[in-house]
Every structure is written in structure tokens, then in C-alpha cells.
Amino acid sequence: MTVLVGLDIGGSKTHGIRFVRGEVAAERTVGSANVQNVSAEAAGAQLEELFAQIGSDVTHVVAGAGGIDTPEDARRLEELIRPLVRTAAIHIVHDSRLILAAGGFDTGIAVIAGTGSAVWGCNQEGREARIGGWGYLLGDEGSGYWLGREAVRHSLRRMNNRLPVDPLTELLLTGCGLKAPEQLIALFHSPHHGRHFWAGQARHVLTAAARGHEASTALLQQAGRSLASMAKDAAGQLGIPGPVVLGGGIGMNAEPVQVAFTSALADAGLTDVRILTAEPAMGALRLLQD
């Protein structure tokens, strides 16, 4: 009997799904087990916790993680999983493959817009392309962190220009428990409020846009265009027209970003665009069948 655990190992959480005979039998989420974000010890502890909860009597593990760029990266992750599932077959993939598979594809372009942003793709010849994924200090255009930071910058620009607090700034200040835009500077640099906190503030941009705030709508459209531009570069390098699968928290939920993304790609002649609706870990089932 095939018992598969699919793992989606992200920067802020690790999501596992247990499949028994191809059906979802259990599902658990623990903290990040990505060694790009936490120590190997912490990653191992999170994986141990996950398998304790979801069951370690498995025949197969398919694990997708960001930053699996070399066989050595894959080997290190396999070494963390091996002691937890002694006899299982372990298959490590880049998380873009998980996203494509969850979208129903083996090749194409995966666009991740969550806390951060990145684009990876692969074609039928096995060639890969990577665009972005430079991290929050260098890029992450179109991500939740980027949207949260741009909301702060919007508020500070208005403050510098002596303009009154507008709807986006008001939502942001209330959300952060602050009284004046000036206080955003210290809070943004505070060690107690990291990139996950600021990615969470992206929700105010969505709320303000839904209420008709034009600058917020413009930010969401800019996010969609930035993500589309990265996808277009990947498609060009791989010589494929798609499919392009948009995933991640922003990608799956922020409708104005999706609209701008799809529209910008259509302008570039890329019309096969899918918004991911399944959790990436669901892709493990398809990858097992390959």
C-alpha cells in the first residue's frame, strides 16, 4: 500500500499532506524547516514534529523546498528527513516543481508571490530558469513584504509632502497601533517586527483598494506587472509559452494582482495563465506518479 507524505517546505511554514492510496488522509502545518531560513537543528526539529503528528509509517516522501538548486542542497534536506522515515523512498524537488504539479503540470513557469517572490521554470528538455528570489533586502517585487513596505513608503512620502493621512495610511497606522506616519520609520527597523509582520500589512493595501483608494490599486497593479515581467523573462529563456502558474499567499488571494498579472502576460503573448487553487503539497501526488 502506497502511503505518501507530500511536504511543502516554505520560509515561514512547513505544510505536510498524508496520502493513503492517493487520497488525502491527514494534513498538518508546523514551522519552517527550510535551512535557508532556520538552522539545520531547528529544521530537523520541525520535521520531527510534523512526522510525529502526521505519522511516520510511510512508503514515500515527496518534499519541495525553495533553494534546492544543486544535488548537494537536495542531499542535505534528504539527510534531515531520512532518520524520521527509515525505509521510505524520498524524492526532493525544488518548490517550483511542487507548484507546477499542484497546478497540474510537469513543465512550465511557477510564480511564487508570498512573503517574498520568485520565478522558476523548466521546459521539456529539463532546462531550468530562475528569475528573482533575491530576498527581501534586494528584491521580492510583487510580494507581500514588498506591498507592506510600499504602503509604508506611500505614507512617508505623503508625510514629507505635508499631505493629510489618507485611507491607506489610516488602515496601516491602526493595524500597527501607531498614531503618526513618522512612527512607521522606527517600527519598520525594529528587530521585533520582521518581514512576516510587514508582509501581513499587505492586507491594508487590498482593503483600501477595495474601497476605491487609487494609490492602493496602483500598487497592486504594479505588483502584478512586476511578477509578470519575471515570468516573461523565464518564458523567454526556456522558449516556452507557458503554462504560467501563480501561487503563494498574494498570488492565490489578491485578485487585483492576479488581474494585472494575467493582463500583462497577455500583452506579452503569454495566455496560458493559471491561478493556483490547490495547496502546493497536493502536487506531491502528481510528482510521485512520474
Add this chain to the structure above:
Amino acid sequence: MTVLVGLDIGGSKTHGIRFVRGEVAAERTVGSANVQNVSAEAAGAQLEELFAQIGSDVTHVVAGAGGIDTPEDARRLEELIRPLVRTAAIHIVHDSRLILAAGGFDTGIAVIAGTGSAVWGCNQEGREARIGGWGYLLGDEGSGYWLGREAVRHSLRRMNNRLPVDPLTELLLTGCGLKAPEQLIALFHSPHHGRHFWAGQARHVLTAAARGHEASTALLQQAGRSLASMAKDAAGQLGIPGPVVLGGGIGMNAEPVQVAFTSALADAGLTDVRILTAEPAMGALRLLQD
């Protein structure tokens, strides 16, 4: 006999000059005593060290620091200095006043382009304007950190586009002890290489530009234009045509930035531009005479 210590309390160092009867008698540099960057305890320890070296038998202290925006900010800094110079008259000012004074002015616009960037100005009615100064995560356009980060982004963009390593990237990789642009991502996010390290990498942009590398020249011009744009906004708010004093490590030393800055301000009708040549702490003497 007037014995004055002028203090320039910056984010990375504290520079003190001892003036006896208006002449420079001693000069010392210690670590940052700016409570926006270090704890009050650390700031106090640096100031204690500075006065131990430069002499605490003084009649006057004029201290300029970034972030002195309210009387409360000034009082807190005064409290750190008071125990070190019991009987001296202590005068606390925003560091923009120190820069204007070092440039020979009481009012005008001070543009600081060092590790970070910021613009402050004041007019003869005592009105103040502040533009930028949002810190490295939110702004700092035209600063050393900004130039270092843009050099990294330039290198990563070329990597994504599968272009060969160019002169700027080659200087940057050598300077960082790296072999491939890909490694810049992890190094940039490493806790061991902070914003001072990356501001230091701005030197490669200057070197490459001097050797004719066009993208580096374009970055320096963009830095100059960003700084000019902030100065223009401050001038507009204050209703004054200048003078505009450009200081900080980049402002005082990066000639292509100075040229672009001066030219962009001239286009906006602001022609009274001075490049600071004296250390800001020299401004203490002028401020004492007021």
C-alpha cells in the same frame, strides 16, 4: 577662556573637536553615540570615552545628532553628556544645523549622503523641513548603502539575464571575496555584513565609472538626482532658494554624484549649491557664536 567641544554624533561614529579660543586643539573619533543606532548605555560609554581622550575641562559643548526632532530628544542627549562635563553650557542641535554651519550658513538646506541619506532644512523664520531619512529598509536613496545595494542588484539582473560578469560585478565579487553573482544573495542577507559593509561597496561603483563603465556612471547620476529631488522638495516647502550644502561621505567625495546633484538642482532653479569640505563638527564654532 572658552574651551568648546563640538560633537558630530552620527550613526556609525562620533567625531569630536576641541577648540581652545576658537582654534582646533584636539580631535578624536569614537563609535556611534546616537541613541537611534545604539542603546543609551552604549551611547553614554562612547561619549565617556571621547571626553576622556579629548579632555572634559570644557566651558561649552555643541552637539549635533541625527534624530533630534523634539525638545525631548535634545534633553535625552543632554542627559548623556551632562555627567561628563559638569559645569559646561550644553547646546544640542539637529545634525543638519552642524552641516549648514560647517558650510558657513545658519539657514538653508543640508543634504547628507553617507551610509544613509536625508535632507533637512530651516529658513530664517525658524521653520524646518525634513525629506527622507527613512532608513536603509525604506529609502536612503543616493546613499552609500543604496549604491552598494544597486551594484548587487545590477549584478543579479545580469545573472538572471544570463549575461557575462561585467567590470562592476567583477570588482564587487573580488571586494566581497566571492566567486559568482549568485553568492551575493546570501552574503547580502548575512547577519555578519550589515549596512556599513554594503555602503563600503559603493567604492566599486565609483571605480567602475572612472574606468568608463556606463551602468556605474548611470547609478551615480541617479544617486545625485535623487538627492537633488529631496533638496528641491525641502526648498519648496521652506520657500528659500538655498544655500544647499551637500555633506556625508558620498556627498563630499563622489564627484559624479556631485555633478549630477548640482546639475539637477540648477535645472530646478537652485544654483547656490556648496559641497561640504569641512568636517561637520567644525560647525560647532559658528553655532557657539550665535
